[in-house]
Amino acid sequence: MNTTTITVNGMTCGCCSTKVSAAVESVPGISGAEVDLDASTVTATGNDVDEAAVRTAIASAGYKPA
Structure with a gap:
């Protein structure tokens, strides 16, 4: 298993x-x-x-991957 951690701006x-x-x-x-x-x-x-696909999915959900 691989993991990646991404900071997401806008989650409250x-x-x-x-x-x-x-x-x-x-x-x-x-x-x-x-x-x-x-x-x-x-x-x-x-x-x-x-990671690029994960970042795209985050952005498509309306949040900003950092």
Whole structure:
């Protein structure tokens, strides 16, 4: 398993966390996503983590990957 952690600007609540997590988990090759609201990060886990695709999914959900 590979992981990547990305800072996400604009997450402020549980709803934001759910949206970001769902967006990241929709990326092919991602088996899970863990959001840390306090740190404003999401950690994506999977066999084939495509960081560019994860960043695109985050942006498509309306948030800004840093």
